Amino acid sequence: RVDGTRLVSRLMALAAIGATPEGGCRRLALTDEDRQGRDWLVAEMTALGLAVKIDAIGNIVGILKGREEGPAVILGSHIDTVGTGGRYDGALGVVAGVEVLATLRDAGLVPKRDLAVIAFTNEEGARFHPDMLGSYVWAGGMSVEAAHAEQDSDGAVLGTELRRIGYEGPERPGFLPAHAYLELHIEQGPVLENEGGGLGAVTGIQAICWLELTLKGRPSHAGTTPMAYRKDPGLAAARINLYANDLTRAIPGQLANSGVIRVQPANVNVVPETVVMTLDLRNPDDARLAQAEAAVRSYCAALAARDGIEIAFRDLARFPATPFTESLIATVEESAAELGLPIRRMISGAGHDAQMMSRICPTAMVFIPSIGGLSHNPAEFSTEYDIAAGANVLLNAAWRVANA
Amino acid sequence: RVDGTRLVSRLMALAAIGATPEGGCRRLALTDEDRQGRDWLVAEMTALGLAVKIDAIGNIVGILKGREEGPAVILGSHIDTVGTGGRYDGALGVVAGVEVLATLRDAGLVPKRDLAVIAFTNEEGARFHPDMLGSYVWAGGMSVEAAHAEQDSDGAVLGTELRRIGYEGPERPGFLPAHAYLELHIEQGPVLENEGGGLGAVTGIQAICWLELTLKGRPSHAGTTPMAYRKDPGLAAARINLYANDLTRAIPGQLANSGVIRVQPANVNVVPETVVMTLDLRNPDDARLAQAEAAVRSYCAALAARDGIEIAFRDLARFPATPFTESLIATVEESAAELGLPIRRMISGAGHDAQMMSRICPTAMVFIPSIGGLSHNPAEFSTEYDIAAGANVLLNAAWRVANA
Ligand SMILES: NC(=O)NCCC(=O)O
Ligand SMILES: NC(=O)NCCC(=O)O
Numbered sequence: 037r038v039d040g041t042r043l044v045s046r047l048m049a050l051a052a053i054g055a056t057p058e059g060g061c062r063r064l065a066l067t068d069e070d071r072q073g074r075d076w077l078v079a080e081m082t083a084l085g086l087a088v089k090i091d092a093i094g095n096i097v098g099i100l101k102g103r104e105e106g107p108a109v110i111l112g113s114h115i116d117t118v119g120t121g122g123r124y125d126g127a128l129g130v131v132a133g134v135e136v137l138a139t140l141r142d143a144g145l146v147p148k149r150d151l152a153v154i155a156f157t158n159e160e161g162a163r164f165h166p167d168m169l170g171s172y173v174w175a176g177g178m179s180v181e182a183a184h185a186e187q188d189s190d191g192a193v194l195g196t197e198l199r200r201i202g203y204e205g206p207e208r209p210g211f212l213p214a215h216a217y218l219e220l221h222i223e224q225g226p227v228l229e230n231e232g233g234g235l236g237a238v239t240g241i242q243a244i245c246w247l248e249l250t251l252k253g254r255p256s257h258a259g260t261t262p263m264a265y266r267k268d269p270g271l272a273a274a275r276i277n278l279y280a281n282d283l284t285r286a287i288p289g290q291l292a293n294s295g296v297i298r299v300q301p302a303n304v305n306v307v308p309e310t311v312v313m314t315l316d317l318r319n320p321d322d323a324r325l326a327q328a329e330a331a332v333r334s335y336c337a338a339l340a341a342r343d344g345i346e347i348a349f350r351d352l353a354r355f356p357a358t359p360f361t362e363s364l365i366a367t368v369e370e371s372a373a374e375l376g377l378p379i380r381r382m383i384s385g386a387g388h389d390a391q392m393m394s395r396i397c398p399t400a401m402v403f404i405p406s407i408g409g410l411s412h413n414p415a416e417f418s419t420e421y422d423i424a425a426g427a428n429v430l431l432n433a434a435w436r437v438a439n440a
Numbered sequence: 441r442v443d444g445t446r447l448v449s450r451l452m453a454l455a456a457i458g459a460t461p462e463g464g465c466r467r468l469a470l471t472d473e474d475r476q477g478r479d480w481l482v483a484e485m486t487a488l489g490l491a492v493k494i495d496a497i498g499n500i501v502g503i504l505k506g507r508e509e510g511p512a513v514i515l516g517s518h519i520d521t522v523g524t525g526g527r528y529d530g531a532l533g534v535v536a537g538v539e540v541l542a543t544l545r546d547a548g549l550v551p552k553r554d555l556a557v558i559a560f561t562n563e564e565g566a567r568f569h570p571d572m573l574g575s576y577v578w579a580g581g582m583s584v585e586a587a588h589a590e591q592d593s594d595g596a597v598l599g600t601e602l603r604r605i606g607y608e609g610p611e612r613p614g615f616l617p618a619h620a621y622l623e624l625h626i627e628q629g630p631v632l633e634n635e636g637g638g639l640g641a642v643t644g645i646q647a648i649c650w651l652e653l654t655l656k657g658r659p660s661h662a663g664t665t666p667m668a669y670r671k672d673p674g675l676a677a678a679r680i681n682l683y684a685n686d687l688t689r690a691i692p693g694q695l696a697n698s699g700v701i702r703v704q705p706a707n708v709n710v711v712p713e714t715v716v717m718t719l720d721l722r723n724p725d726d727a728r729l730a731q732a733e734a735a736v737r738s739y740c741a742a743l744a745a746r747d748g749i750e751i752a753f754r755d756l757a758r759f760p761a762t763p764f765t766e767s768l769i770a771t772v773e774e775s776a777a778e779l780g781l782p783i784r785r786m787i788s789g790a791g792h793d794a795q796m797m798s799r800i801c802p803t804a805m806v807f808i809p810s811i812g813g814l815s816h817n818p819a820e821f822s823t824e825y826d827i828a829a830g831a832n833v834l835l836n837a838a839w840r841v842a843n844a
Contacts, residue, residue, distance in 0.1 A: 119705025120659040120713050162707040189706075225664030244663070246708050255524040257815040258697035258720040259648070260629030260789035263688045265813060270698050271685055274678035281675055284667045293662035294674055295708045297715075299701045301523025302593075303566040304650050304718045304756060305790075306699050306816045309524055314708045316662040352708060385664030386709075409669060411661040412710045 038431055040424030043135040047423070050076060050115065050131060051123035060414025061123050065116035065158035066094070066194065071201035073115045077130065077155055084138055086153070089212075090205025092180045093173045094157040094198050097212060099150055100137045102438065107215035107397075108150035109438040111136060111430065112389055114159030114170070121160075122416020124222045124423075128404075130155045132220045132427040136434055147438035149215055156389045157198075163188045165246065166353030171392035174209045189298075210396070216364060216437045217393035219401045220430045222418050224386050226409025234378035235426060236403030237368045240359035241384045241391045242289075242320040245329050246352035248296075248312065249276065249336065253345050255301065255309035267344045269311040270299055279335050280315055283328050290328050291318045291385070314352065320383055322357050358391045364400035364437070371432035372402075377425050386411075402429050442835055444828030447539040451827070454480060454519065454535060455527035464818025465527050469520035469562035470498070470598065475605035477519045481534065481559055488542055490557070493616075494609025496584045497577045498561040498602050501616060503554055504541050506842065511619035511801075512554035513842040515540060515834065516793055518563030518574070525564075526820020528626045532808075534559045536624045536831040540838055551842035553619055560793045561602075567592045569650065570757030575796035578613045593702075614800070620768060620841045621797035623805045624834045626822050628790050630813025638782035639830060640807030641772045644763035645788045645795045646693075646724040649733050650756035652700075652716065653680065653740065657749050659705065659713035671748045673715040674703055683739050684719055687732050694732050695722045695789070718756065724787055726761050762795045768804035768841070775836035776806075781829050790815075806833050 053072045054063035063069040074096060081088045081098035089097045099108065113129025133153035140147065156174065161167025164186045172178045184195030198204045223229075228236055251269035273294075280292035296314040315332065319325035333349065340347045365381070372379035382403065390401045404426040407417040457476045458467035467473040478500060485492045485502035493501045503512065517533025537557035544551070560578065565571025568590045576582045588599030602608045627633075632640055655673035677698075684696035700718040719736065723729035737753065744751045769785070776783035786807065794805045808830040811821040 118707045118710050120707075120710060160707070161709060162705075165708070167709065223664065224661045226666070226669065242663070255817045256813075257628045257790060257817075258699060259646070259695065259722050259791060260627065260815060261813060262630065263685075263695065265630065268697075270701060271681060273701075274681040277675060277678040278682070281667075291663065291667065293672075293709070293711055295662060295703070295710050295712060296706045297674060297677075297701050297703045298706070299699070301566075302700045302702070303522045303524075303564070303816070304569070304699045304720050305565060305571065305697070306522050306524060307697055308699060311701075316708050318663050386661060387663060409660075409665060410658075411664060412707070413659045413661075 038135045038139045038424060038427040040420050043132060043427055044420050044423060046131045047123065047127055050127050056414055058414035061117050061121045062119055063115065063117045064119065064163045065160065066197035066201055070116055074203055077115060080134055084134065084141060086137065089207050090203060091207035091209045091211060092204060093170050093183055093209050094203040095170045095174055095209060096155040097152055099152045102147045102149040102151065104148050106149055107213040108152045109434055110152045110154055110214050110217045111434055112154035112156060113219050113221060114156045114389060116158055116160050118160050118162040118412045120413055122411060122414060124416055124418050125224060125411055126159055128222055128423065129220045132430055135427055136431045139431060147435065149438045151434060151438050152212055159389055161353060164194050167387050168389055168392050171389035175392045175395040176210060177392060177395060180209060214397035217390060217397050217399045218430060218434055219388055219390040220426045221388055221401060221403060222406045222411065223403040224406050224411030227382055228403060228405035229407065229409060231380065233405055234380060235372055235429060236382045237365050237379050238360060238384050238401035238403055239365055239381050240357065241387060242318050243322045243325045243357040244353060244355045244387050245317045245325055247315045248350040248352050250348045251311045251345055253309060256307045258305040258307055261307060266307050268307050269345050270308040272339055272343055272345045273297060273311040273313050275339060276336060280332055283331055287324050287328050289319045289321055289324060320357055355387060355391060358394050360394060360400045361398035364398045367436055368400050368402055368429060368433050371436065372429045374432060375428055377429060402426050442539045442543045442828060442831040444824050447536060447831055448824050448827060450535045451527065451531055454531050460818055462818035464820065465521050465525045466523055467519065467521045468523065468567045469564065470601035470605055474520055478607055481519060484538055488538065488545060490541065493611050494607060495611035495613045495615060496608060497574050497587055497613050498607040499574045499578055499613060500559040501556055503556045506551045506553040506555065508552050510553055511617035512556045513838055514556045514558055514618050514621045515838055516558035516560060517623050517625060518560045518793060520562055520564050522564050522566040522816045524817055526815060526818060528820055528822050529628060529815055530563055532626055532827065533624045536834055539831055540835045543835060551839065553842045555838060555842050556616055563793055565757060568598050571791050572793055572796050575793035579796045579799040580614060581796060581799060584613060618801035621794060621801050621803045622834060622838055623792055623794040624830045625792055625805060625807060626810045626815060627807040628810050628815030631786055632807060632809040633811065633813060635784060637809055638784060639776055639833060640786045641769050641783050642764060642788050642805035642807055643769055643785050644761065645791055646722050647726045647729045647761040648757055648759045648791050649721045649729055651719045652754040652756050654752045655715040655749050657712060660711045662709040662711055665711060670711050672711050673749050674712040676743055676747055676749045677701060677715040677717050679743060680740060684736055687735055691728050691732050693723045693725055693728060724761055759791060759795060762798055764798060764804045765802035768802045771840055772804050772806055772833060772837050775840060776833045778836060779832055781833060806830050
């Protein structure tokens with residue numbers, strides 16, 4: 037069994053890096069706070085006696101050698117956060133992975149296969165796109181060069197930032213062959229809590245489509261320009277946001293969010309010239325997500341024609357619905373049952389590094405409840421009981437897979 | 441008669457300071473570009489032999505002494521621009537004032553009263569609020585201390601910026617008693633052009649209300665939070681923008697613009713926590729503007745209650761409809777008629793320094809056509825013919841009033 041108190045105190049030590057006054061955490065990828073978080077993690081892994089390796093996209097890998105040569109069982113998640121992040125999203129999976137290896141070491145247990153913990157770079161997609169970037173590169177979905185060329189909204193280049201914080205490592209992403217991947221994560225939604233608690237055996241991840249829209253109108257004077265003469269991309273952005281919201285009622289399972297809206301020139305008395313906005317569209321069903329995206333695009337085309345606005349689209353991320361591996365989902369369920377812990381199957385609303393890892397190896401995830409369903413919010417919280425329960429299921433499942 | 445070619449070449453010399461690739465001008469108040477524009481203006485005034493004085497809010501005053509002691513006839517406008525500014529808005533009135541004094545000096549004519557040209561600080565309200573700030577302080581509507589304490593959206597303090605660019609002068613705003621105020625300006629709208637050209641004798645300025653709304657919701661995860669659980673201030677902002685737009689069809693004469701929309705934390709996959717947006721509401725009729733503002737406020741109250749959003753209001757500017765002085769409007773008309781120039785009475789859609797000066801002295805304005813009605817746009821344009829015509833009316837009217 038893991039040491040729940042030690043696990044939570046490690047989590048809180050990491051949460052202190054980038055802590056916000058509201059009680060949350062702001063540790064955006066490849067910032068100084070991320071560097072400090074990485075330094076802390078590398079020190080913890082080194083103290084445990086793990087072999088620590090960094091790859092060319094900044095993924096941090098800590099390896100416990102097994103009794104035999106061959107592909108490793110990988111546990112992982114991420115330590116970057118969104119702007120209004122909490123203390124558990126991502127950090128839990130990495131710190132629990134470290135705790136699993138610490139528990140085995142303390143017990144003097146050596147698995148048959150290598151066991152590794154990975155902290156993947158830029159999972160959140162809050163600073164650089166796409167989300168799950170580090171695991172996407174690890175799984176071969178994107179080249180190191182393309183990932184290095186990504187820019188944040190201020191024009192900072194990912195590769196430059198990675199070198200600046202000293203985490204462009206010598207290893208090739210994916211250098212450690214994977215036998216299986218297991219990730220523990222907070223649910224980030226209200227489902228488990230509404231079901232009265234207990235754990236989640238994640239069956240897969242819904243499809244994700246992130247679009248960036250650039251709307252160009254015509255700047256004009258807000259006091260002298262008759263309403264009929266205006267070409268206002270701000271009004272168009274408002275209509276698109278509401279239209280995408282309407283789609284969530286029209287298409288089963290559909291979610292929509294416009295998280296970014298940037299207006300230029302941003303003067304009170306100037307009808308905007310340009311608006312850049314994002315849409316985060318998700319659906320457990322690929323076809324329904326495609327239907328929602330097509331509806332947004334045709335709505336925008338009609339709006340652009342009617343209002344004399346130009347609307348350009350750019351893909352920021354696009355990942356299909358991802359089912360996990362049935363045998364591994366069953367292993368997670370059996371691991372919980374053996375410990376007498378209630379667990380139910382569920383789909384994940386959020387994207388996770390597991391979604392990328394499932395491209396290259398059998399993959400499954402364990403969820404623990406999020407109080408109030410809150411995440412990407414400073415008030416994000418999970419109990420020590422649930423954290424220890426989730427970590428014990430991770431330990432049990434990892435031990436089974438690593439010795440099978 | 442003024443020298444139209446000299447006047448336009450002076451305008452273009454000023455337009456070169458802060459020139460943008462699109463052919464416009466970006467000379468936001470109290471930036472380095474504004475400082476360069478001010479330095480250029482002071483040099484022009486000094487070369488003309490004017491007494492140049494700077495007051496505590498940075499208004500620049502050039503004085504041509506008359507034959508008698510007493511209040512001055514003041515010509516003026518501003519040289520700051522909005523972010524997507526053109527080459528004529530404001531600059532025309534200041535440079536034409538300089539040209540009027542240069543023409544009198546060249547002709548060896550000395551008026552009975554002092555004649556002065558003023559460039560007022562921060563007329564646009566693009567960087568600091570309220571708009572017309574320099575003339576508002578000059579006219580005693582706002583204290584120097586309150587004006588110095590204003591902050592831009594990055595938190596830069598007006599007084600600090602004024603000292604940084606070296607334009608906190610020793611004079612008390614309003615130090616020069618005013619006999620009358622005359623301002624030449626581009627129309628910034630399509631009315632004169634639609635009437636087949638000709639000049640405008642401005643009868644007054646419509647009422648202005650600038651509101652800043654801060655909307656607070658609850659940040660949450662865009663992939664895991666069911667739509668019904670979200671408290672999205674971005675959606676609320678979209679609804680308010682469209683509601684204000686609807687009011688322009690419901691209330692006669694009503695205009696509305698949402699020029700600023702700032703979203704926090706601005707991550708693709710985070711339902712926004714906070715949105716700051718502005719509304720620029722105008723109406724020639726004070727009662728109708730009050731009706732529009734009340735409608736917006738009650739719409740917001742209902743929306744806040746329904747969607748669980750907090751909405752806080754802050755006044756950025758609030759100026760009543762301002763009629764100009766009948767006798768001076770007639771002087772402008774007679775001055776045009778004497779020169780054989782067609783002129784028609786009209787109300788101004790934009791706020792102007794004249795609106796503030798009319799609090800302390802007889803005031804009138806002359807408008808020239810804006811091609812395509814464009815302003816606050818790099819393509820803002822007026823012909824040399826109209827510029828010279830407007831400046832000649834200004835010269836004629838100023839001469840009449842200065843000798844009456
Ligand atoms: N788990 C998580 O918050 N991942 C970020 C990617 C997403 O938006 O789903
Ligand atoms: N003339 C002008 O653009 N003034 C700025 C104030 C306003 O928005 O009306």
